[in-house]
Amino acid sequence: MKPAILIHGPTASGKTALAIEVAKRLSGEVINADSMQVYQDLQVISARPTEEEMDGIQHHLFGHVDAAERYSTGDWLEEARATIRKLELQGKRVILVGGTGLYLLALTQGLSNIPPVPEEVRADVRTIAEKEGAEGLRERLAPVDAETADRLGTGDRQRLARAYEVFLATGKPITEFQKERQPPVLQDGEWIGFALTPPRAKLYQKIDRRFEGMLMQGAMEEARNLIERGLDPELPAMKAHGMPWLAAFARGEITAEFAAENAKRDTRRYAKRQFTWIGRQFPFWPRIPSPDQDERMRVILALYREIDRPVEADYS
Template sequence: MSHERQDSGGQDSGRQASGRRAVLIAGPTSSGKSALALRLAERHHGTILNADSMQVYRDLRVITARPSKEDEARVPHRLYGFVDAAENYSVGRWCADAKAALDAVWREGRLPILVGGTGLYFKALTQGLSAVPPTPEETRAAVRARCDAEGAEALHAELARRDPVMAERLKPGDRMRVARALEVLEATGRSLADWQRDGMPAMLDAGAATGFFLVVDRAELARRIDVRFDAMLETGALDEVRALAERHLDPMLPAMKAHGVPWLRRYLTGEITLTEAAEGGKADTRRYTKRQVTWFRHQMPGWTWLEPEAVLEVATREVAG
C-alpha cells in the first residue's frame, strides 16, 4: 500500500529545509532507487547526485541503467556519465567530486539526494575515508606474489611482528586484507591503522543526513532484474558493449567488469549464445544484490530500511522537520 501524500508546498518546504541537509537512498540493483529519487527531487527542489560506481562511466548508459535523458531533464543530475571507461575511477576521486557537487547544490539552495548502490561511497561520505597514498605497483605485485607462494597465514605472522595493531584486526586467512596491510607498511613505513586514523573526514554531518535502504521482496527483485536486463538488450546494451570491446581496454578496468559486460563480450566473440549471456548477466546481478544487502546491514548502522513506496512519506517528514 502506498504511503505517499500530496504536498502542494513541497518545493517551498524543501528550499527552506535543505540548508546543509541531504537525503541518501541506497538499495539493491533494480529496487527502484532512481525513480524514487526523481519523485523526491521534484517534490523538494532537489538535485540528484550519483552514488553508483558504474554509472559514473559515460560509455555505460544502457548497461548500467543510468537515468534517461528525459529524467535528467526533469531535475538536475550530477556525477553521471562523466568518466571515460579507460580510467580506474576510485572512491577517493568520487569523494572529491561529490564534495564539490554537494557544495554547489547547497549554494543553489537545493536539496542533495544521493542515490546508488555502492556502499563504499556512502560509507566514505558519512564516515570518512582513510588517507592511504597510492601503493607502487611493484610493491603490490611483490606482496601478492609472496602471498601466492607462502600463503596468507605466513604474511599475517610477519604482520604480527611488524604491525601488531593491524594484525590484531585481521584474520590470518583474510588474504586480501592481510596483503593490503603489508603492502601499505612496505610502501610507506606506516601502519594502515595510522593512515586510516588520519584520513579524510566525513562530508556530511550525521544529524543532517537521512539514509534509507530500500527493501524489496527477493522474488520480486529477481523478477525486476530479469525484466530490466531484457529491456537493456532491446534498447542498445549490445551495441554499447560492442563499442566498448572495440576499444581493446584492459579487461581488469572497473567499467569492463560492470554487470553484463563480460557476458555480452563473450557472446560477441562467439563463445556463448545470447541467451546464455543474458542468463549469466542476470545471475551475476542477483548474486550482487545479496551482497549489497549483507554489506549495508553490517556496515551502515542507523539507516532506515523501508519498502520503496514508504520512503517518500518518511523522507518528506524528515526534510520538512
C-alpha cells in the same frame, strides 16, 4: 544548510526514480553515488538514467568519466564535496542516490588516507591473483596483515588484492591507514539516509527482467565498443555487472544464453551483498521495505520534515 537526503539500496530497487521524485517535491538536484554510473561508456549496462527519465531534474556526476580511467572513491568524494557546496550556495536541496555503499560511507564517516599504489605494484598483484586466486592472496596477506586476512577470508578477491598491494607499496597493513580517516564531508545533522529494502524474491525477478531489457536497449553494443578499445580487463568499468560475460560472448567464447544467465546470477549475488552491507554499515538508517513509490515518498518526506521544520511540502 538544508540536510542532504541520501538514498541507498540494492541494484534495481528503484532508487533513481525515487530520487527524481524527491528532488521534484523539494526543489532539489541529484548527485550520483554509483561507481559504475560515472562512466560515460556504460549508459545501458549501468542503468544510468536517460534524459527522459531525469524529467528536467538536474543531475550531477553521471557519465562524466572515460572507461579508461581508474576512478576511485577519493576522486568521487572530492567531486561530490564540490558539488554539494555549490548546490548549498544555490539554495538547492541535495539528494545523493546510488548503490555504492562505500561512497556514502566515506561521505558521512570520512575516508582513509591510503597513499596511491604504483601501477607496477597493481600489475604484480593482478598477476598473483590470476595465478593463485583469493586463497593465494589470503595466504600472502596473512603474515603481514592478519586482521584483514581473517576478516575477508577468501570470499573477496578484490579487497584481498587491494590490501596486499597497499602493503607491498607502503610496507604497512591497510588497517593502519583505515584508522586514520579524513573528516567526513557531511557531519552529523547535515544529512539523513534511507535504505530501500524491498522483498528479495521480487527484486531478483526485477533484476532478471531489467537485464533482458538492457540487452534489447544496446548492452551488447556497449560491451563490443569497450572491447574494441582494447581496455585493460582489470579496469573498474570492465567489471561492471554483466560486462565480463557480455565481453566473453562478444569474443565468441560462450553463447548468448550462457552469458545472460550468468550475468543475471552475478547481479543477484551483488544485490544480496548490498543487503548485507546495509545491515552492517548502515544499521541506523531508516529502512523502507515497501516497493511502492507513494509509500516511499511518504516515509522520506515525513522523516525529513522532522529534521527540517521550515520545509513546506504536500505530504498527502
